[in-house]
Amino acid sequence: EAGVTQSPTHLIKTRGQQATLRCSPISGHTSVYWYQQALGLGLQFLLWYDEGEERNRGNFPPRFSGRQFPNYSSELNVNALELEDSALYLCASSLGQGVTEAFFGQGTRLTVV
């Protein structure tokens, strides 16, 4: 069974541009979560989607947004990129609402130059 897959693995963008990160959950999982792991800041919760709806978001500005598609895959969009957005972005999925066991993908390393 395939795990959580994220693409691309690496992404380099210029300040002010937009970045789109993609995530495919484990088959049968309806909840998708996004986390940011920036150097020195640890893992910070970004967004939670379940059944196509945004259910909760962390303390991030509105330029961090996303969506979940009918097949439960998800996109994270970061607009007006800033240098501090450089981080590893991790996607996780789980069964149903809320957090049961959450399984993570390998992440997308976003570098803003």
Next chain:
Amino acid sequence: SQQGEEDPQALSIQEGENATMNCSYKTSINNLQWYRQNSGRGLVHLILIRSNEREKHSGRLRVTLDTSKKSSSLLITASRAADTASYFCATDAGGKDSWGKLQFGAGTQVVVTP
């Protein structure tokens, strides 16, 4: 802010030794999970322990949970070089504001030397 805090920050041991790391958290929780991360890549789920459980085993891993002290420990027995990684605890606090949110500690960096 971090809900969980791991202790120690770093741990260096030799193959065959046991590694113990602790996690403390601040609010009541539904469950606590432990994860491993190799070289800044994805997180590997190790074990979940629910708030009504006190101890759980998985292979060479043993996790304990003391909700009265708001703390958990992860023991890795007979460590191997492949166990070299960062280990994180993550709590699910429950409550509407915490829906879907795992709060992670800063992690314990474990180095196992042959």
